[in-house]
Amino acid sequence: MPQHSAPGERLQAVALRIDNAASRADRPAPRLLAVGKTRDAGELAALLALRLAAGEARPAFGENYVQEAAGKIEALAGRPVEWHLIGHLQSNKARQAAALFDWVQTLDRPKLVAALARHRPAERGPLNVLVQVNIDDEDSKQGCRPEDVPALADAVAAEPRLALRGLMAIPAPHPEPSRRRAAFARMRAAFEALAARYPQVDTLSMGMSDDLEEAIAEGATMVRVGTALFGPRPAAGARTGGE
Numbered sequence: 711m712p713q714h715s716a717p718g719e720r721l722q723a724v725a726l727r728i729d730n731a732a733s734r735a736d737r738p739a740p741r742l743l744a745v746g747k748t749r750d751a752g753e754l755a756a757l758l759a760l761r762l763a764a765g766e767a768r769p770a771f772g773e774n775y776v777q778e779a780a781g782k783i784e785a786l787a788g789r790p791v792e793w794h795l796i797g798h799l800q801s802n803k804a805r806q807a808a809a810l811f812d813w814v815q816t817l818d819r820p821k822l823v824a825a826l827a828r829h830r831p832a833e834r835g836p837l838n839v840l841v842q843v844n845i846d847d848e849d850s851k852q853g854c855r856p857e858d859v860p861a862l863a864d865a866v867a868a869e870p871r872l873a874l875r876g877l878m879a880i881p882a883p884h885p886e887p888s889r890r891r892a893a894f895a896r897m898r899a900a901f902e903a904l905a906a907r908y909p910q911v912d913t914l915s916m917g918m919s920d921d922l923e924e925a926i927a928e929g930a931t932m933v934r935v936g937t938a939l940f941g942p943r944p945a946a947g948a949r950t951g952g953e
């Protein structure tokens with residue numbers, strides 16, 4: 711695809727990739743989370759308009775940095791957007807995150823459970839939470855160990871101000887598709903085990919611009935896509951971190 715292709719063409723191309731992968735896997739199409747890091751509020755508003763015109767009621771957008779998100783959320787206030795935090799969350803940002811976002815996908819330690827629950831504003835519904843799993847056991851990555859998922863999930867489920875919805879992962883970018891797919895398959899097993907214990911668990915967030923087909927083949931219910939929707943990021947924004 712040419713680098714300068716219009717946002718509408720990029721959105722169509724991503725939607726087609728998702729639909730094709732889902733039908734090949736004989737699964738329902740996953741939700742699309744548009745990853746807006748390094749993009750300004752105007753770019754997000756343009757994509758939002760396209761998604762609304764395509765018939766989505768409340769498109770999902772993801773942000774890595776609480777501070778960066780705050781300005782965009784304010785700029786788009788009143789528009790029908792579901793906001794997801796997908797970057798690493800520092801405990802001292804939990805209050806702001808609990809007030810700003812509809813979902814936090816990066817809960818990976820017990821301390822965040824209490825902090826998010828305590829700071830979720832009373833006038834808002836429960837904060838939707840995904841437990842982030844370090845599925846490739848990488849030193850540098852955020853996320854809990856797979857064996858820690860049950861205890862963390864129990865803690866989230868016990869908080870009335872939080873809603874346990876599932877799991878999220880950022881597998882290592884193996885050049886080998888079969889290695890990538892194996893990591894997604896491990897996530898699916900963890901997700902199915904969790905869903906068997908908690909009927910409200912319905913979300914497995916995995917797959918990005920380069921590997922969404924493999925993630926969908928292994929049962930992703932939400933894919934997080936930046937580059938394929940917005941075009942290449944400037945080098946400084948290529949990181950997948952958070953605060």
Ligand SMILES: *Cc1c(COP(=O)(O)O)cnc(C)c1O
Pocket residue numbers: 745747774796797880918919920934935936937938949950951
């Ligand atoms: C940046 C980012 C994405 C999107 O990555 P692309 O390769 O641009 O699609 C998805 N998930 C997380 C956690 C990210 O930080």
